[in-house]
Amino acid sequence: MSSFQLMLSVGGVITLILSIYACILAFKLSSKAKRRSQPLHYEPASKSQLDAQQSIRVIAQALLQNDLTPTEAAMRIGFLAQQFKPSDYQANPLQTFHSLAMETSYLPILDDWKALSSADKSRLDKERLSIEQKHSEAIDLAARKLANNR
Numbered sequence: 303m304s305s306f307q308l309m310l311s312v313g314g315v316i317t318l319i320l321s322i323y324a325c326i327l328a329f330k331l332s333s334k335a336k337r338r339s340q341p342l343h344y345e346p347a348s349k350s351q352l353d354a355q356q357s358i359r360v361i362a363q364a365l366l367q368n369d370l371t372p373t374e375a376a377m378r379i380g381f382l383a384q385q386f387k388p389s390d391y392q393a394n395p396l397q398t399f400h401s402l403a404m405e406t407s408y409l410p411i412l413d414d415w416k417a418l419s420s421a422d423k424s425r426l427d428k429e430r431l432s433i434e435q436k437h438s439e440a441i442d443l444a445a446r447k448l449a450n451n452r
Contacts, residue, residue: 350385351386354385355386358379358383359448359449362375362449365441366445366449371434373402373409373433376400376402377406379403379448380396380399391447394444395443395444398441402434406430409426409429
């Protein structure tokens with residue numbers, strides 16, 4: 303084998319190795335760019351979805367400050383949660399509020415509540431407080447997650 307053929311063979315091998323290395327680097331770069339372009343949390347597709355998420359955050363904060371009862375917060379959050387697809391991070395806390403809302407859905411509200419006698423209001427308040435107590439730890443944790451979700 304002549305020296306020209308030897309240099310040509312070595313040059314071909316080096317070119318092949320460098321081509322493989324360039325392909326590996328290009329693959330790493332494209333996968334890194336793809337990861338950066340994906341959002342960490344679900345990004346709402348519309349302003350109304352963003353508004354619903356912001357409202358849920360405000361309600362959760364109000365609950366943590368004892369400005370709302372857990373049942374009232376659960377009913378409001380349950381309604382707002384129907385307006386968007388929650389992220390994986392939001393799904394479990396929203397389910398906690400949904401469970402409380404479903405358990406207390408039989409309670410009358412607004413004019414129906416006003417029409418009740420004092421004895422009925424007292425009885426239903428005791429039932430509501432009992433249900434809220436049963437869910438208190440889960441509701442507190444869920445409210446903290448939703449209040450801090452940004």
